[in-house]
Amino acid sequence: MNRKTKQKIAFTAFRILGLWVVAVLFWILGFIVYNGIGVINWEFLTTAPTDGMTAGGILPAIVGTLYLVAGSMLFAVPFGVMSAIYMNEYAGKGWFVKFIRVMTNNLSGIPSIVLGLFGMALFVNTLGFGDSILAGSLTLGLLILPLIIRTTEEALKAIPDTYRTGSYALGAGKLQTILRIILPMAFPNIITGLILSIGRVSGETAPILFTVAAYFLPKLPTSIFDQVMALPYHLYVIATSGTDIEASRPIAYGTALVLIVIVLLMNMLATLLRRYLGGKVKANT
Amino acid sequence: MIETKNIDFYYGNFHALKNISMRMEKNTVTAFIGPSGCGKSTFLRLFNRMNDLIDGTRFTGECAIAGRDIYHKSFPVDELRKKVGMVFQKPNPFPKSIFENVAYGLRVNSMGDKSFIVAKVEASLKAAALWEEVKDKLKKSAFELSGGQQQRLCIARALAVSPSILLMDEPASALDPISTSKIEELIYSLKEKYTIIIVTHNMQQAKRVSDKTGFFMLGELVEYNDTKKMFLSPEKEQTQNYITGRFG
Numbered sequence A: 001m002n003r004k005t006k007q008k009i010a011f012t013a014f015r016i017l018g019l020w021v022v023a024v025l026f027w028i029l030g031f032i033v034y035n036g037i038g039v040i041n042w043e044f045l046t047t048a049p050t051d052g053m054t055a056g057g058i059l060p061a062i063v064g065t066l067y068l069v070a071g072s073m074l075f076a077v078p079f080g081v082m083s084a085i086y087m088n089e090y091a092g093k094g095w096f097v098k099f100i101r102v103m104t105n106n107l108s109g110i111p112s113i114v115l116g117l118f119g120m121a122l123f124v125n126t127l128g129f130g131d132s133i134l135a136g137s138l139t140l141g142l143l144i145l146p147l148i149i150r151t152t153e154e155a156l157k158a159i160p161d162t163y164r165t166g167s168y169a170l171g172a173g174k175l176q177t178i179l180r181i182i183l184p185m186a187f188p189n190i191i192t193g194l195i196l197s198i199g200r201v202s203g204e205t206a207p208i209l210f211t212v213a214a215y216f217l218p219k220l221p222t223s224i225f226d227q228v229m230a231l232p233y234h235l236y237v238i239a240t241s242g243t244d245i246e247a248s249r250p251i252a253y254g255t256a257l258v259l260i261v262i263v264l265l266m267n268m269l270a271t272l273l274r275r276y277l278g279g280k281v282k283a284n285t
Numbered sequence B: 001m002i003e004t005k006n007i008d009f010y011y012g013n014f015h016a017l018k019n020i021s022m023r024m025e026k027n028t029v030t031a032f033i034g035p036s037g038c039g040k041s042t043f044l045r046l047f048n049r050m051n052d053l054i055d056g057t058r059f060t061g062e063c064a065i066a067g068r069d070i071y072h073k074s075f076p077v078d079e080l081r082k083k084v085g086m087v088f089q090k091p092n093p094f095p096k097s098i099f100e101n102v103a104y105g106l107r108v109n110s111m112g113d114k115s116f117i118v119a120k121v122e123a124s125l126k127a128a129a130l131w132e133e134v135k136d137k138l139k140k141s142a143f144e145l146s147g148g149q150q151q152r153l154c155i156a157r158a159l160a161v162s163p164s165i166l167l168m169d170e171p172a173s174a175l176d177p178i179s180t181s182k183i184e185e186l187i188y189s190l191k192e193k194y195t196i197i198i199v200t201h202n203m204q205q206a207k208r209v210s211d212k213t214g215f216f217m218l219g220e221l222v223e224y225n226d227t228k229k230m231f232l233s234p235e236k237e238q239t240q241n242y243i244t245g246r247f248g
Helices: A003-039 A042-046 A059-090 A095-108 A112-126 A133-157 A160-167 A172-203 A231-240 A249-281 B042-045 B076-084 B098-108 B113-126 B147-160 B176-191 B203-209 B225-234 B235-242
Strands: B001-009 B012-026 B030-034 B057-065 B084-087 B165-169 B197-198 B213-218 B219-224
Touching: A003 A249, A042 A059, A059 A133, A059 A172, A059 A231, A059 A249, A095 A133, A112 A133, A133 A172, A133 B197, A160 A172, A172 A231, A172 A249, A172 B098, A172 B213, A231 A249, B012 B042, B012 B076, B012 B165, B012 B219, B030 B042, B042 B165, B042 B197, B042 B213, B084 B147, B098 B113, B098 B147, B098 B219, B113 B147, B113 B213, B147 B176, B165 B219, B176 B197, B176 B203, B197 B203, B213 B225, B213 B235, B219 B225, B219 B235, B225 B235
Parallel strands: B030 B197, B030 B213, B084 B165, B165 B197
Antiparallel strands: B001 B012, B001 B057, B213 B219
16 A cells, blocks of 8 residues: 555544544534424423423523533632742742642542532531532532633743733833733633633532532522522432433423523623733733 | 942852953943853843743842842832833834824833823834834834834834933844844944943944953953954953854
8 A cells, every 4th residue: 555545544533533523513402402402492491390390491500500600610710820920920839839739639530529529528417508609509510610721821831921021121010011901912812711611610510410400490599608500400300300301301402402502602602802902912922 | 420339140040140240331332142051141131120020030139220130129110111121132012003103101111191192202213123024004003114214113112202311122133134233223322322232143233332341251341441442452362262153
């Protein structure tokens, strides 16, 4: 076999593998859309479940998931970004920062169900938040903290030192340099971390299982100490332990579809934001 | 007005500058020349304490500007860096508008109100011979400028905080010949108001813009003399060899 043929075979093989991934994605999406689109209507999106969750809508679960996404971001973004700034801009290169980095990676390796149990022990019981949006958000926040720290750190690392020295050379201090030059430049890449986190948070079931998620709660929360329903848990419930699993099957697909669309919408929003900001601060060429 | 005595500088164990004593007068242009790694840029960065930012560096000796020890505790480093501006090898404008680039130093040092900043930005851009080219697009991103314009913007940015000294680390090495000659003209006109030190690899450039030239090699100041004299009849053989291009 000559070289050209070999090249061709390799190229074809890689292309098939690449297309295979896309095909699987479209298969899943198509499957869910096909099975779930039938139940989607205005009522499904704006009312609570009825008749033992075999009819009605999923509004409380949608609202619950949105609250949990917002809550976990509110906690994890400032913490994560500030930790990353500390590690990349202040801590230097000593053993301490290496230690923090290793620990951060370890944190991301903890199975989410273990994190859920930890959240229950700490936030629900010890701190007395009860099953609540607060406890669930904090637990989900812990889940995505390593992701946010790592992407932010990478974003900061990617900024050439010439911008820092340029700023210092004008008499600017470290904090001024970070706030006025470094963070705005790193922002588009930090957003990438947020996009990934949003997807993670909206889909996770284990961390919210013992900390916030309600089996059936048709009313909307009024405070951060309320329990909520959430889309992934609701999906799990009606698919495995509902009152009438066969009857609620279409609702399960509908719920899955809504969950996917919400994640896609949030990703698109974040991508647009990233593009808008990226256009403003794109690196010098 | 800039004076160093017996400077020895180390990167870790590497002895980068050896016993350098030098004096540079007010409103003159001094060029530092020498092969790569000879210590000329390290020496330059001593005057605005940029070496402080590099881990594992230390030095002994004295370094004074206008009679004041710039490494003394009572000399705040941000004050020093306002007095001693710096232009880097590669143009490094901030990802901000042209106006905001020049205004940056004024803002971070809280120098003056809005109208003062507007006036100062215009004056600095004029002093850097860039005003005519950018006056209609001050709000545009600095990245839209050409490399040569960006470098003059960086000079304007440095001038805005009213320094008395300007350090230039190979300011034209990344630029085309036309942009380079604009920078050189600019250096010539800035001499009236500023004391300038320029590090350059370009012998002709040193010859064209500077009053005095220091030739560095392997961390030593081999020769320091009037530029004319240095290029016409250098005292040391090493200098002769370097400026005639026999090595380096």
